[in-house]
Amino acid sequence: MTTSADAASSPLQWPKNNDSYAFSREKGDLLVLTHIYTATLVLGVGALFGALQGFSRANWIVMPDWFDYYRILTVHGVLMALVFTTFFITGLLTYATYRSIPRVRSVRLNYIGWSVMVIGTLMAAITILSGNASVLYTFYAPLKASPFFYFGATLLVAGTWFIAADIIMNVVWFKRRNPELRIPLPAFAAVCTMIMWIIATLGVTVEMLILIPWSLGWTSGVDVSLTRMLFWYFGHPLVYFWIMGAYVIWYLVVPTSYGGSVFSDGLTRLAFISLLLLSTPVGIHHEYLDPGISPGWKFFHTILTYGVVVPSFMTAFAIFASFEIAARKQGVTGFWNIVRWLPWRDPAFAGPGLGMLLFILGGFGGVVNNSYAMDVLVHNTMWVVGHFHVTVGGPVALTFIGAAYRLVPALARRKLFAPQLALVSEYLWFAGMLVMSFSMHWAGILGAPRRTSDVSYFGAAGAATWHGQMVAAALGGSLIAIGVLLFVVVATATFLQNKREEDNPELAFARVEDAAAPVPPVLDKLGTWAALAIVLAFIAYVGPVTQQLTAHSYLAPGMRTW
Amino acid sequence: MHIHRYEKLWLSIGLVILAFFIATLSIAALSEGFVPPSDDQSIDPTKVAQTPPFDHPGLRKVGDHAYEAYYVAHIFAFDPATITVPVGSRVTFYVTSTDVEHGFSIPATAVNMMVTPGWVNSLSHTFKEAGTFLLVCNEYCGAGHQTMAAKVVVQ
Numbered sequence: 001m002t003t004s005a006d007a008a009s010s011p012l013q014w015p016k017n018n019d020s021y022a023f024s025r026e027k028g029d030l031l032v033l034t035h036i037y038t039a040t041l042v043l044g045v046g047a048l049f050g051a052l053q054g055f056s057r058a059n060w061i062v063m064p065d066w067f068d069y070y071r072i073l074t075v076h077g078v079l080m081a082l083v084f085t086t087f088f089i090t091g092l093l094t095y096a097t098y099r100s101i102p103r104v105r106s107v108r109l110n111y112i113g114w115s116v117m118v119i120g121t122l123m124a125a126i127t128i129l130s131g132n133a134s135v136l137y138t139f140y141a142p143l144k145a146s147p148f149f150y151f152g153a154t155l156l157v158a159g160t161w162f163i164a165a166d167i168i169m170n171v172v173w174f175k176r177r178n179p180e181l182r183i184p185l186p187a188f189a190a191v192c193t194m195i196m197w198i199i200a201t202l203g204v205t206v207e208m209l210i211l212i213p214w215s216l217g218w219t220s221g222v223d224v225s226l227t228r229m230l231f232w233y234f235g236h237p238l239v240y241f242w243i244m245g246a247y248v249i250w251y252l253v254v255p256t257s258y259g260g261s262v263f264s265d266g267l268t269r270l271a272f273i274s275l276l277l278l279s280t281p282v283g284i285h286h287e288y289l290d291p292g293i294s295p296g297w298k299f300f301h302t303i304l305t306y307g308v309v310v311p312s313f314m315t316a317f318a319i320f321a322s323f324e325i326a327a328r329k330q331g332v333t334g335f336w337n338i339v340r341w342l343p344w345r346d347p348a349f350a351g352p353g354l355g356m357l358l359f360i361l362g363g364f365g366g367v368v369n370n371s372y373a374m375d376v377l378v379h380n381t382m383w384v385v386g387h388f389h390v391t392v393g394g395p396v397a398l399t400f401i402g403a404a405y406r407l408v409p410a411l412a413r414r415k416l417f418a419p420q421l422a423l424v425s426e427y428l429w430f431a432g433m434l435v436m437s438f439s440m441h442w443a444g445i446l447g448a449p450r451r452t453s454d455v456s457y458f459g460a461a462g463a464a465t466w467h468g469q470m471v472a473a474a475l476g477g478s479l480i481a482i483g484v485l486l487f488v489v490v491a492t493a494t495f496l497q498n499k500r501e502e503d504n505p506e507l508a509f510a511r512v513e514d515a516a517a518p519v520p521p522v523l524d525k526l527g528t529w530a531a532l533a534i535v536l537a538f539i540a541y542v543g544p545v546t547q548q549l550t551a552h553s554y555l556a557p558g559m560r561t562w
Numbered sequence: 563m564h565i566h567r568y569e570k571l572w573l574s575i576g577l578v579i580l581a582f583f584i585a586t587l588s589i590a591a592l593s594e595g596f597v598p599p600s601d602d603q604s605i606d607p608t609k610v611a612q613t614p615p616f617d618h619p620g621l622r623k624v625g626d627h628a629y630e631a632y633y634v635a636h637i638f639a640f641d642p643a644t645i646t647v648p649v650g651s652r653v654t655f656y657v658t659s660t661d662v663e664h665g666f667s668i669p670a671t672a673v674n675m676m677v678t679p680g681w682v683n684s685l686s687h688t689f690k691e692a693g694t695f696l697l698v699c700n701e702y703c704g705a706g707h708q709t710m711a712a713k714v715v716v717q
Contacts, residue, residue, distance in 0.1 A: 070705065136702050140663045142679060143704070224663065224679050266563040288598040289674060291681035295597035302587060306580050313576035317569050371583065372598045373590050376672050380665050380700040447669020449700035452708040460711065462669055462696030520563055552604035554680040559661055561637050561704025 011178050014102040024105055028098040031107045033411040034114060035091025036404055039084050040491045042121070043397070046079035047484035054436075054477035056453060057470045069453035070134040070562055075125060077137030081238070081392065082156065083121050088400045089245035090114070090163045093190035095407065096248055097167045100184035100509065101174045109169075113162025120155025123148050134562040136451065138235070139211075141227045144558030147215040154208045157201050164194040182524055185265060186252055186509045192272040193244040195530045196237060196279050199537060203233030203280075214558060221555025225292050226548045232283035233541060240279040242392050244272065246399040249352055250319060253403055255510035257349040258342060260326030262512045263318040266519040271318070273523065274311040277533050278304060281540030288372045289379050292551055297544045298372060304540065305370045312363065319356065325513065347422035351402020354430040358394030358437075362387065365441065380451070382469070383444020390437040393480075398429060401487050408491055410507035413500050417493035425486035432479025435472060443469035599675040599685040601656075607679035610634055610660045616682075621645045621653075633657040635664040635677045638706030640697060646715040647689060653714075654686040665700035668714060676701060689716040 015021050049072040055061045056069050063069045094110055126148075127133045133145035139153075171183055171191045183191070207230035213219045251268050255261055262268060284301040287293055327338040343349045365387040368374045378384060409416045416422060448455050448466040455470060457463040522528070590596040610616045615632045619641045622630045627650050634641045635657055647653055657666050657677050664677040668687075675683045689695075699710035 068705070070702065070707075073702075134705075140701075142662050225681065228663075228678070267565070267569075287676070289683075290676045291599070291601045291678055291683035292604070293600055294602070295591070295600045298598060298600065299587070299591065303584055306583050309576045309580045310573070313573055314569075317572050321566075321569075367583070371587060373587060373596055376598060376674050377670075379674050380667065381669070445670075447667070447671075449665070449667065449669070449698050451700070451702040452698075454708045457696060457698065457711050458709075460696045461694060514564070517564055523563075547602075551602065552606075552680060554604065554606045554608075556607050556662075556679045559704075561662055561706075 011102070011174070011181065012100070012184055020104050021102065024103070025098075027107050028094075028105070029411040029413075031110055031114075032091045032095045032098070033408070034111075035087050035094065036407055036411070037491070037495075038114070038118065039088035039091065039400070040404065040488055042079050042084040042087060043484060044488040046076055046084055047481050049073075049076040050080070051477055051481040054470075054474035057455065058474035059454070059456070059467070059470075060474065063453070066131075068131075068134070068562075070136070071128060071131055073451065073453075074134050074136050075128045078124060078128065078153075081137050082153070083125075085242050085245070085392065085396065085400075086156070086160060087117065088404075089193070089241060090117070090160060092245055092248060092400075092403065092407075093167055093193060094163060095411075095507075096186035096190040096252070096509070097170050099507075100186040101170050103170065103173065105170065110163055110166045113159045113166065115159070116162060117156050117159030120152045120157075120159060122152070123155065124152030127152060131562075138231060140231070141211065141214075141222045141224050142556040142558050143562075144215055144560055147212060150208055150212045150215055154205070154212070157204060157208075160197065160201070164198055167191055167194050182265070182519060183526075185262065185268060185512060186248070188269055188524070188526075189244070189248045189252065189272050191526060192269075192276050192529075193241065193248070195526060196244065196276045196533070197241050199530070199533055200234050200237030200241070200280055203230045203283075206230055207234070219555075221557050223548060223554075224556050225290065226545070228287065228290065229284070229293075229541070229544060229548060232286040233280065233537075234283075235286060236283040237279035239392070240275050242396040244275055246352075246355065246396045247271065247275075247315060249399050249403045250315065250356070252509045253406065253507070254319075254349060254352045255322050255326065256508065257346050257406075258323070258326050259330075260322045260510060262510050263321040263325070264514050265512045265517070266514075266523060267314055267318060269519065269523040271311040271314045273529050274314075275308075276529055277536055278307045278311070280533065280537040282308075284540075284544060285370050285372075285375075288375050292548060293544050294547065297540075297547075301540060302370060302372060304536075322513075345423060347416070347419055347426060348402050348406040350423055351405065351426045352395075352399040353402075354426060355395035355398035355402070358390050358398070358430070358433060361437070362391035362394060365390065378444050380449060381444035382440045382448045382450050382466075382473075385450045386437040386440030386442075386444060389440065390433060394430075394433050394437070398426060398433075401426060401429070404487075404491060406507050408494050412495050414494050414498040415501065417490050417497050421486055422490045425483045425490065427483075428479050428486070429483035432476045432481075432483060434476070436476030436480065439469045439472035439476060443473070599683050601682055601684040603682040604680055605658050605682055607658070607660055610658055615656075616658055621647070627651045629653045631655050633666070633712075634660060635666065635699065635710075636660045637662065637704050638699070638710040640666075640699070640710070640712035642712070644713045644715060646717065649692050649716055650688070650690065651716070652686055652688045654684060656682055656684045658682045662703050663701050664703050664710070666697070667700040668695050668697050671695070673697075674700070689714070692716050 133149035
């Protein structure tokens with residue numbers, strides 16, 4: 001039993017009635033709120049462009065030349081995949097760290113990071129919208145965008161490093177003062193995710209060091225395959241960055257909505273460490289059909305990719321165990337009784353809960369993509385678009401939205417505006433995503449290519465079956481767009497409409513069920529795990545990169561084909 | 563660290579599934595020779611028009627029901643635009659790009675590969691049914707990407 005006197009002196013509790021702590025905490029809350037609202041705004045804008053894409057592919061509208069399909073496709077991809085997710089995660093991880101490490105702290109470094117990210121985003125977005133960077137979010141060379149696009153994207157990434165540094169320094173500060181204590185679980189998850197992110201972004205940074213001088217005309221050509229490989233060195237861990245953000249909420253926040261707890265401290269740490277290790281040495285599964293990479297290396301990446309089965313199964317177990325333990329404590333037993341007992345009418349649960357359902361579908365699709373025998377049937381088809389919408393656009397985005405419905409009121413100290421509307425936004429998104437991603441997967445099985453403005457191919461017989469799926473996808477997409485609109489309205493109105501409440505409806509993280517159980521100290525040795533992750537990435541890429549560099553010396557000149 | 567008995571069981575199921583996936587792919591690769599298109603011939607993308615056999619793209623008969631088809635992908639077309647082969651032909655497609663990244667895909671078949679400037683990629687496919695197959699570029703290559711297509715006629 002912890003007495004209140006103990007709590008006051010514990011390094012894990014915020015001291016009450018201490019003005020400097022209270023002031024510091026308020027500054028931190030405002031900072032996190034800034035990240036979350038930036039993500040909200042970006043999601044709203046990104047969804048608008050997403051809807052236009054769907055309408056265009058369904059042949060409901062034709063985008064004019066001055067605002068063509070590929071421009072909005074690029075801006076949608078960049079804003080959703082790189083900007084919305086990143087701002088939400090930097091905010092969430094900052095909160096996880098600040099909340100679990102009570103400290104009078106400076107928030108300056110984190111604001112610098114946020115500002116650099118905003119400048120980068122604006123630079124890239126304006127360049128794309130002006131038509132000077134219709135290179136899609138993968139920006140494969142030798143498509144050559146304006147240098148401002150590459151500068152903007154680099155600044156966006158560089159900004160996140162400031163935030164990573166802030167989080168790491170807070171954890172180091174805690175560990176120096178409390179060497180006998182474990183890193184608090186939320187801060188552990190945050191710092192583990194950020195270490196993964198730093199290792200991953202090294203790849204895209206090297207790519208930018210090649211692309212920027214070339215886009216400025218200082219070099220005459222680039223090795224196309226090498227830049228593709230560097231992109232996917234970053235591109236797959238980017239996916240796990242989203243997942244780890246969602247896992248922070250699934251493990252640590254969602255249980256608070258049904259009076260539950262974190263199933264296991266040690267296993268949660270192990271799941272995050274597994275994702276850290278398995279995030280980078282898997283990127284070549286995006287390049288199964290590429291020339292110049294030997295089948296042996298492709299197979300090596302396949303095996304490591306399937307390794308994600310381990311943290312995924314651990315997470316599924318932990319979530320269901322947390323549900324069941326809490327339900328049993330309230331006398332609820334039996335699978336369907338527990339399912340019904342869960343708070344599906346609480347927006348903070350419904351978003352992540354519906355997201356978990358979609359993640360099951362996403363997992364099945366992912367198994368197909370990673371099996372290179374089957375990948376050949378779906379590679380670069382609409383199947384892949386369906387897959388990433390039912391993963392990042394499903395579990396991840398719905399989890400973030402649900403968490404925002406809890407975080408925003410807690411940080412802004414206001415009541416959630418129109419909770420019923422919040423709930424509607426999530427169920428609309430869920431229904432829309434089911435329809436849209438199902439149609440996209442189906443279109444992919446029928447062979448419809450992704451990334452084209454129009455799939456009619458002048459009425460070719462082979463393309464005749466695709467149009468109906470595109471119409472269904474546009475209908476589903478419309479539901480999602482309405483859901484996003486409601487989310488933006490609720491999130492904004494929460495701040496503008498409701499009055500500030502002094503008794504802070506705070507967002508605490510769930511307590512740990514087995515907090516007293518011993519945890520192997522090696523799990524907290526993040527430096528060792530980071531070193532191991534780097535070694536794995538090196539082993540996975542040294543062969544393929546050498547193959548690229550020694551194969552030939554042909555460099556492709558840049559082209560603007562749009 | 564305590565790991566619950568059920569969790570051990572559950573993770574074992576996961577590991578068995580993992581082993582099954584890897585075994586399936588290994589058997590396909592080793593006994594049936596199924597590997598994804600991974601050709602490693604390089605070519606200067608600026609000199610494709612002078613480099614045989616891509617200086618004369620098109621179909622070559624190399625045996626009974628066996629063909630080689632050499633394609634040049636460029637914005638926004640494939641050269642040749644149409645090839646015609648008899649039913650039951652095994653065609654090996656060789657393709658390279660003179661400009662940007664392209665895709666080479668006959669929808670709803672296993673003909674699907676990336677076309678990267680600087681490299682030749684290749685794969686083989688047997689056409690068992692008659693028909694006119696659409697061949698599309700499935701990697702974004704520019705403003706006319708949605709028009710980049712060709713035909714494979716099987717008769």
